[in-house]
Amino acid sequence: MPKRLEDKKVLITGASAGLGERIAYFAVREGAEVILAARREDRLDALKQSIATEFDAKCRTIVLDVSRTDQIEEVFQTAEPVDILVNNAGFGIFETALEASLEDMKAMFEVNVFGLIACTKMVLPHMIRQNSGHIINIASQAGKIATPKSSLYTATKHAVLGYSNSLRMELAETGIHVTTVNPGPIKTDFFKTADKKGDYIRSVGRWMLDPDQVARKIVSIMMTNKREINLPGWMNGVSKLYQLFPTLVERTGRSAFYKK
Template identity: 75%
Template sequence: MAKRLQHKKILITGASGGLGERIAYFSAKEGADVILTGRRKDRLEAVKQKILAECHVECRIIVFDMSQTEEIDTVFQTVGPVDILVNNAGFGLFELALETSIEDMKSMFEVNVFGLITWTRAVLPDMIAKKSGHIINIASQAGKISTPKSSLYAATKHAVLGYSNSLRMELVETGVKVTTVNPGPIKTDFFKLADQNGEYVKSVGKWMLDPDQVAQKIVSIMMTNKREINLPVWMNGVSKLYQVFPSLVEKIGRNAFYKK
């Protein structure tokens, strides 16, 4: 039986490691041809060689810095139409709002928000023309419930959710699907930058998500009408409770929220 994603063309940003790498690998295992973007050529090349050796599909790498949003349209011209876009690239810093530099603030929004929006704008015309396509935006539970020392990161993920929810409604008659993925902390290199003192990882390490499980879940819903993926279930439950009783959740969770 043919694989579900056979010869689908999937572009994955931030694919040189972590969740993006695993999404690329499991997409390729399903028969998809993958295009991987990231800043680290050596890491991208290593991912490419593994995919070529084990999956026997087309795999292309593009060395690219997501903060250079003005270059995305030019880069896209070398890529051409895709069936699925996975906006995975992003980073965060666990710092108090007053301690975060203007430079880091701008960079975080360039990568997490403006880069995501610009890539989406680049791929959408072709998807709409063929009445088929899927935009998958990696957001975060931080986009649903903010915590101390992650104000700017949470702001970027709130923006991703707001953009995605509006976009989904705009595209409802086009055949193009929009899914947001809202994971809690995942065992990846994300925290080498975000949590440089290691306190957050030490506090929540036993609850961290396995990147392979998250990636497989994402691949399993590709080209389906899945609105959101929320992981883990218990954390999403807290996020839902927060929407109804924000003051209560902030009071009860104050000590846990400050463990960064």
């Protein structure tokens, strides 16, 4: 019996570790051919070997730095067309607006926003020609709930949500789906960069999401017309409340928001 993603090519950026790695595993289990893209060739090769050993599945790797749009253009010009693009590459640094450096600002926007847009632009022509495809953009609950000490990261995720919402409307008359994934904190290496002091992990560690839970949910909606994935449910409830009563949420939640 054919698996749900049989014959589908799935390209995942930031695939060498964390959520991207777990998405790759679950996509392969559903019969997909995965294309792993990331900067660290050694990690990519190890993951490719692991997938080949465990699943005897097709798997290819691409060494790609999504902060370099010139490299993105070069790589995608020679790459095979894909059915599903998962824009997973991204990072954050938790600092106040005053402390955050312009270099960090530039780097976060290059990876989280410009790289995501460039990768999307590269796969769209083929998807439009075949009138089928799926763009999955990993955003964040930070794109919905602004908090202190994450102004730059929040700004990048607001941008991802805005871009995705516009793109979805542009593609509404096609067979191409656009999904945003808005998770809360996930137990990955993300916080080694974002939270060097470890304050955030100590404060909210018990509420962090299991990366397998998030990856499994993402793969389950591939090639379906799902607008958003929001995890965990209680945090999504807070984001909805924030949209309705921003001043109230900012006042009552300020002390909790500062715990990072």
